[in-house]
Amino acid sequence: MSTDETFEETDLRVLMGSSDATAEARRQLEICNACRYCEGYCSVFPAMTLHRAFADGEITQLANLCHNCRGCFYACQYTEPHEFKINLPQALAEVRVESWENFIFPSRVAHLFQKNGVVLAAALLTALSIIFAVAYAIRPEGGVGFYAVISHAVMASIFTGATFLPAGIVAAGLWRYWRHVGGERVRLADLRQAFVDAAKLKNLSGGAADGCNYEQEDRFTQARRYAHQAVMYGFLLCFASTASGTLLHYGFGLEAPYGPLSLPKLFGVPGGILLTLGGIALIALKTRADKALGAPAAWGAEMAFVVLLTLAGATGLALYWTTGTPLVRPILTTHLGSVLALFLTLPYTKMVHIFFRLAALVRDAQTRRN
Template sequence: MSIDVLGPLMDGRSADEANCSAVEEARRQLEICNACRYCEGYCSVFPAMTLHRAFSDGEVTQLANLCHNCRGCYYACQYTEPHEFAVNLPRALAEVRVESWERFIWPSGFARLFQTSGVALAGALCAGIAVMIMLAYAIRPNSGEGFYAVISHTVMATLFTVSSFLPLIIIAAGLWSYWRTVGGERVRLAHLREAFIDAGRLKNLKGGAADGCNYEAQDRFTKARRWAHQAVMWGFVLCFAATTSGTIMHYGFGWEAPYGPLTAPKLFGVPGGILMTLGGGALIGLKLQAEKSLGAPAVWGGEMAFVLLLTMTAVTGLALYWATGTAAVPALLVAHLGAVLALFLTLPYTKMVHVPFRLAALVRDAQTKGTR
């Protein structure tokens, strides 16, 4: 595609124009990409992009949340800097994505704080651990076995019920606002099935080739990020299954923790914790290797702190399991519950919120495929 054809799309603006909002800059770049279409066979963003001649704010937001930041399009693009068009679509969409989470998640001030500051996440973790320590020693039960000799069941259940349901309510409200903004329609079972299959396979992390994406290896394709995400995702699912089975065993059958190695909580939880630890460690390494300027640099610290917190949750959980029956249990239990509490309470304001938003984007994309 020649410069003469694409030139009018610049509309007199430069890529670093002062006071250019994230949505406006992403719109400018999407218009250039839509005229070129060299990357049409890459991820789901590009076929979805071709449905439009112009992009509303809602359409830009949808495409941004559909993007998985594999970065393949950047390394294939002929209009990146030093070209005057200065196309950097991965960064432009990443910044819109972050902006959308801040806008839709209430209260937006907290969302902005946690997205831009890793220190805030560390503070939340410390606060969570401090709370658990105070509860462990100031309200410790006079009787109880296992974990409940350190923290009473009532206190533990109350804390985690509140810290689980409140973030979910906030996220649900944010998703509703997102759905209205992107023009979402009535959801059918076929839409959900396609979205969950795409999410489970992490199809869009393969970029424009079956060999993977370019996240950490620039113009070379690798599958490392895809496998790391798979490990974290399925590890989280297994840990959730462990928690669910433990809840059923406690309330349904009166069996209290800690549980033996051949019980459902351990058969799900131990492999889940190992997968989360390995996947989280891999993501930390990949993030350190990746080029910051191809994401949203302003929130790099917050994203890294989130991955560290997620990994610490898994590591302390495994350590607690291996320390069962020793004097280290009280300290490890406080550390683990503090990490989990901090993770849950900050859930709507960290990058963890990309999971429901990206799933919603995949559902919306499934709805529009019939019009292509």
């Protein structure tokens, strides 16, 4: 792709402005592009070498392509105390967070969530309050299982809106991102390559067989990659559990509760285990890693998001083991509250990075193909 900006890119650039974070990332990328010591690392560096200069859209693309494995920082000879003060993981992380804030509407809400982790806790409490209020107002008289606590109609009404509204906001944000980075018409081969890279989490390998050194300089490990894979596949299995339950309910007239060998349970139990264990591992890794190599201002919000995601998985598992006991009611409302908070805040928390990173992988596949 040429470094010349299209009219659409220019329009978005004028709308967004060229921020201090983008200017700093450009400075560091130009130095890295001259050095090229890290060319064998993640996909950021091969993509970077295709440019002699960096437009705002290209910097945004590289920032979202970066998985923050931090291997380049520990290998760099120009970090502080060198006068170049290279810290590319932090520079790209700042641009990455800023891009989510700029492309998701309304941007002020996105900025609030990224900079203030307490908002996530407030969102959870709000979601719980809504569920409690509605559940008590419309008590099921003859419900079975979970529906004895909250009716199916109430749950379906709440989560339908909580699913489609955030999805629409994210879709609009992705469209703006795609225009900004100069994305082309998507081919099936581009999608296939992007999904393969995402499934393997190739860019979390740090470009080395032993993994990346996210935690500290001399500790190469695949731990972060495996934890991310556990969370990703756990979330997908939980989604499959919900989808299969919806199909059984509306397509075949089979209502919950479902047996241990039913599709919702066969998907949901291993999904919950992977989501919970992966989330705990990510929390542990995040507490040990250097905050200064990410976006420090967004650290609290990122941690709150991972805790919320882990809570959703753990309470989902707890429901399986406490079915038929008095504990179902508080655990069910906590589980639904955490899931509702995740869905409602999806466009404004780090969860949105899933969609932007996939878009960046698709764009990278296009660039490599061209």
